[in-house]
Each structure stands twice: as structure tokens, then as C-alpha cells.
Amino acid sequence: MSTALPDHSGEEEKILRVQTLGGFRVWRNGEEIPSSAWTRDKAVQLFQFFITMRQQAARLHKEAIIEQLWPDYDPDKGDRDFKVALNAVHKALEPERAPRSEPHFVRRYDLAYGLHRESVQIDGDAFEAAIAQGNQLRQENEVEAAIERYKRALAYYRGDYLPERRYEDWSSVERERLQVLALNLMTTLGSLLVDRSPLETIRLTERVLAIDPIWEDAYRTQMRAYIATGNRPLALRTYQRCVTVLAEELGIDPLPQTTDLYQKILVR
Numbered sequence: 001m002s003t004a005l006p007d008h009s010g011e012e013e014k015i016l017r018v019q020t021l022g023g024f025r026v027w028r029n030g031e032e033i034p035s036s037a038w039t040r041d042k043a044v045q046l047f048q049f050f051i052t053m054r055q056q057a058a059r060l061h062k063e064a065i066i067e068q069l070w071p072d073y074d075p076d077k078g079d080r081d082f083k084v085a086l087n088a089v090h091k092a093l094e095p096e097r098a099p100r101s102e103p104h105f106v107r108r109y110d111l112a113y114g115l116h117r118e119s120v121q122i123d124g125d126a127f128e129a130a131i132a133q134g135n136q137l138r139q140e141n142e143v144e145a146a147i148e149r150y151k152r153a154l155a156y157y158r159g160d161y162l163p164e165r166r167y168e169d170w171s172s173v174e175r176e177r178l179q180v181l182a183l184n185l186m187t188t189l190g191s192l193l194v195d196r197s198p199l200e201t202i203r204l205t206e207r208v209l210a211i212d213p214i215w216e217d218a219y220r221t222q223m224r225a226y227i228a229t230g231n232r233p234l235a236l237r238t239y240q241r242c243v244t245v246l247a248e249e250l251g252i253d254p255l256p257q258t259t260d261l262y263q264k265i266l267v268r
Contacts (some may be wrong), residue, residue, distance in 0.1 A: 016120045022158025043088030059112035068170045127156040150189040157182045190221045201225035213245050
């Protein structure tokens with residue numbers, strides 16, 4: 001299954017496609033922008049900041065941008081570096097833009113700046129949209145269609161949001177939000193596949209637990225998948241693993257529904 005965002009390179013309108021999950025890449029009208037085109041890391045950082053903040057504010061004031069990106073800079077240095085970084089962003093995204101013409105992808109609105117959203121397609125948006133479509137199909141009891149839509153969503157999740165910025169405060173909220181969506185997605189998809197493809201369920205739940213070992217829903221789903229394969233010992237071992245991890249990490253016992261499932265398996 002192809003996971004590329006829709007390619008509108010044949011259209012007259014300029015289009016950017018941006019990958020943020022598992023690594024940062026940008027395509028302009030179907031052609032990838034090389035990392036060397038950015039010339040400086042601050043330009044990459046500034047563009048990534050616009051991408052990250054797009055859902056919180058359509059337009060961001062320059063002072064607010066500088067304060068979040070470079071909080072230790074004095075006003076003069078912050079203003080100077082912002083102008084240099086923004087100019088580098090424009091050159092990377094629009095190398096053939098005519099002098100004194102208005103930029104297309106990152107625009108100025110008086111003292112504020114923002115993306116031209118209609119021209120920027122982001123994998124995180126496609127990821128969320130596919131999950132929402134899958135949820136709607138599931139509510140309508142269209143389980144097979146929901147599974148396919150969930151698989152499409154999962155294909156977008158190549159890894160953490162902007163892993164290059166994992167230590168930046170401004171990126172952490174979005175990274176955690178998308179990670180929680182992904183963990184829920186993998187667990188939900190795994191539960192739908194228990195009877196259809198239990199080995200796939202086991203793979204999905206292992207992926208969840210590798211990211212977050214205290215995600216208890218994944219243990220229950222994995223226990224059911226092992227039972228579906230006829231492997232009762234591994235189902236019981238999964239429960240013991242859950243007990244150990246929760247005790248060590250949180251100092252708590254499994255939820256009653258996890259223990260109830262264990263008891264049912266134990267007397268099979």
C-alpha cells in the first residue's frame with residue numbers, strides 16, 4: 001500500500017508535502033528538497049516550528065516565535081537570526097521566486113507569520129484523518145473497511161514526530177499527542193485482527209509495548225491473540241510480564257479486566 005501523500009505536482013498551484021513522522025523530509029511539487037538547500041539548521045527549525053504550531057495558531061507573532069525557539073537571545077540577536085532563518089526558509093522552499101515577490105508557503109501578516117495551509121500537506125494530518133475515518137466506519141459496523149482505513153493510518157506513522165527535535169520543548173506536546181494516537185490505533189487494530197490474523201495482532205502489540213511498556217490494553221489484546229493461536233503458555237506469560245512491568249514501573253497491580261482474562265485462560 002502506498003503511503004505517499006497525494007501528489008499534486010501536475011497542478012499549477014505550488015504544493016509542499018511534508019513528512020514529520022519518523023524523520024523530516026519535504027517535497028516541492030513532487031521533488032524532494034535536499035537537506036543542503038536549507039543552508040542552516042535554524043531555517044529547518046523555524047519551518048518545523050511553523051508546522052508544529054499550525055493547529056494552535058494560524059499566525060504567530062515574531063516575538064512569540066523567537067521566545068520559543070531561542071529564549072536565551074537578546075532582542076537584537078533574536079530579531080537578526082529570525083530574519084536570516086526566515087530568508088533561508090524562503091530560499092529553500094522557493095529557490096526560483098522572483099525578487100521582491102511575495103513568498104507563497106510561509107507568509108507575513110503584518111507582524112505575524114504563518115503557513116499557507118492550502119499549499120502544505122502534512123503526514124500527521126493525513127494520519128489523523130485516516131484514524132477518524134476508521135473510527136467512523138467502526139461505529140457504522142463496517143469493520144473490514146475500518147481495518148483497511150486503520151492500516152492506511154498506521155502506514156503514515158513511521159516513528160516519532162520530528163525525532164530531530166525530541167529535546168525541544170516546543171515539539172514535545174505534539175510528539176506525545178501523536179504517539180498516544182498511534183498507540184491507541186495499534187491496540188485497536190490489533191483487537192480487530194485477533195480472530196482474523198492473531199500473529200499480526202501480536203506484532204502490533206509488541207510494537208506498542210516497545211514504545212510504552214505500561215500500555216495495559218496491549219497486554220490484554222496480546223493474551224487474546226496467543227489464545228487464538230492456541231498458545232496458552234505464552235498467553236499466561238504475557239500476563240506475568242504485565243504484572244512485573246506494572247509493579248516495577250508504577251507499583252500497581254493489573255486492572256480487574258486484565259486479571260479476569262488471566263483467570264479465564266488459567267482454567268481453560
